[in-house]
Amino acid sequence: MGTAMEQEAASGTQAAERLLRVLEIVGSSIDGADVASIAAELGLSLSTTYRLVGVLQRQGYLLRRSQEPRYVLGRTVALLGLAVNRQVFATPEVRAMLEAARDELRAPVYLTAFHAEEIVVAHIADSPAHPRIGQLHTGFADASHVTAFGKLMLAAKSREELDRHLEEHSLRALTNRSSTDAAALRAQLDTVRHERIAVEVEEYMPRLACIAAPVRSAHGSTIGAVSVSVSADDFTSRADALERVVRRTAWTVSSQLA
Numbered sequence: 001m002g003t004a005m006e007q008e009a010a011s012g013t014q015a016a017e018r019l020l021r022v023l024e025i026v027g028s029s030i031d032g033a034d035v036a037s038i039a040a041e042l043g044l045s046l047s048t049t050y051r052l053v054g055v056l057q058r059q060g061y062l063l064r065r066s067q068e069p070r071y072v073l074g075r076t077v078a079l080l081g082l083a084v085n086r087q088v089f090a091t092p093e094v095r096a097m098l099e100a101a102r103d104e105l106r107a108p109v110y111l112t113a114f115h116a117e118e119i120v121v122a123h124i125a126d127s128p129a130h131p132r133i134g135q136l137h138t139g140f141a142d143a144s145h146v147t148a149f150g151k152l153m154l155a156a157k158s159r160e161e162l163d164r165h166l167e168e169h170s171l172r173a174l175t176n177r178s179s180t181d182a183a184a185l186r187a188q189l190d191t192v193r194h195e196r197i198a199v200e201v202e203e204y205m206p207r208l209a210c211i212a213a214p215v216r217s218a219h220g221s222t223i224g225a226v227s228v229s230v231s232a233d234d235f236t237s238r239a240d241a242l243e244r245v246v247r248r249t250a251w252t253v254s255s256q257l258a
Contacts, residue, residue, distance in 0.1 A: 015052075018042065018044070018052055019052055019055065019056060021041075021042055022038055022042070022049075022052050022053060022056060022062075023056065023061060023062075023073070023077065025037075025038050025041050025042075026038070026062060026071050026072060026073055027073050027077070030161075031070060031072075032065065032070045032071050032072035032073075033070060033071060034069050034070050034071070035049050035050055035053055035069070035071075038052075038053065038071075053071060056074075057071070057074070059076060060074045060075050060076035060077075061073070061074050061076045061077050062074050063075070075118070078115050078117065078118040079118065089111055089113050089122040089123065089215075089224060089257065090111060090122045090123035091256070091257075093256050094111065094123070094253050094256055094257070095123055095125065097249055097252050097253055097256070098110075098111055098123060098125035098226070098249065098253075099125045100249075101125065101226070101228070101245050101246070101248075101249040102125040102126065102127065102130060104245055105228055105230075105241070105242060105245050106129070106130060107130050107228050107229065107230045107234075107242075108124060108125065108126040108127075108130050108131065108132045108133070108228070108229055109124075109125040109126075109226065109227070109228050109246075109249070110123075110124050110125075110132075110149070110225075110226070110227045110228070110229070111123045111124075111125075111215070111224065111225075111226055111253065112149045112212075112224050112225045112227065113223065113224040114153045114156070114222065114223055114224055114225075117165065117169075119144065119147075119149060119150060119153060122224065133205070133208070133229055142169050142170070142172060143172070143174060143204065144165075144169075145171050145178075145179070145185055146174050146175075146178045146179075146200060146203035146204045147200060147203075147204050147210065147212075148198040148199055148200045148210040148211055148212035148225070148227050149198070149210075149212040149224075149225035149227050151188065151189060151192050151198040151200070151212075152192060152198045152212055152213075152214050152222060152225045153222070153225075154185075154189055155189040155190075155192040155193040155198070155222075156193075156214070156221065156222035162186070162189070166182055166185075171185065174203065174204055174205070175202055175203060175204070175205065175206050177201065177202040177203050177206075178203045178204075179203070196213065196214055196247075197211065197212070197213055197243060197246075197247065198211070198212045198213075198225075199211050199212075199239075201232050201235060202232050207231055207232050207233075208229060208230075208231065208232060209229070209230055209231065209232045209234075209235035209236075210227050210228065210229045210230075211227060211228060211235070211239070211242050211243055211246055212225040212226065212227035212228075212246065212250075213225065213226055213227075213243075213246045213247045213249070213250035213251075214250060214254075215250050215253050215254050215257065216254045216258075217254075217257070217258065218258035223257075225250065226246055226249045226250040226253055227246065228242055228245070228246055230242065
């Protein structure tokens with residue numbers, strides 16, 4: 001019996017290792033991989049490889065590109081990456097920086113993390129006097145064009161990545177101030193890229209404004225954002241002060257994380 005159990009355990013371990021290797025192969029290329037190339041890399045038959053890919057696809061770890069026989073990493077992988085970012089981002093030191101910015105600005109301050117197409121709110125520095133936005137949630141892929149931190153994420157993409165995003169996500173209007181024009185969005189992202197600051201006024205929610213500055217890795221890539229939300233009227237009266245504190249906080253958070 002012991003031998004049979006050992007063989008079963010070894011078989012399960014081998015299957016798990018193969019699944020992980022499939023993920024590594026698919027994730028090693030921006031264009032993903034097809035089943036034939038995965039099978040060749042692993043030295044497995046096509047039938048066995050299809051079974052492995054099928055398991056990962058059903059669980060959301062892989063996604064088949066529309067009208068292409070290629071697979072890319074799926075939403076489940078993205079959410080795991082976001083969980084890692086949230087745990088790494090929101091250190092006690094970083095939380096203290098966000099709380100200091102909240103007290104200075106008298107408004108809630110948000111730390112968001114980016115991973116592929118996903119955005120997660122890693123931490124919110126709010127208080128009873130300065131409450132958070134109730135509607136914020138994990139995942140803004142279909143609303144990134146109308147949020148300040150989402151614009152930073154989009155601005156960090158290459159032209160090819162942005163084209164793919166716009167093909168896969170329609171530009172929906174959440175308010176009457178939301179822009180759904182792709183050309184106008186591209187022009188706006190050029191400005192965001194140049195100025196390293198993003199603003200939205202009543203695009204995500206009526207009577208609300210948000211300003212965000214990028215959090216950067218040690219290599220200079222945009223990995224998240226620090227943002228503050230205020231009323232649209234409040235933003236108009238003190239936009240310069242909000243921008244100054246958000247930029248400074250994003251820089252200190254970047255330094256801490258690096």
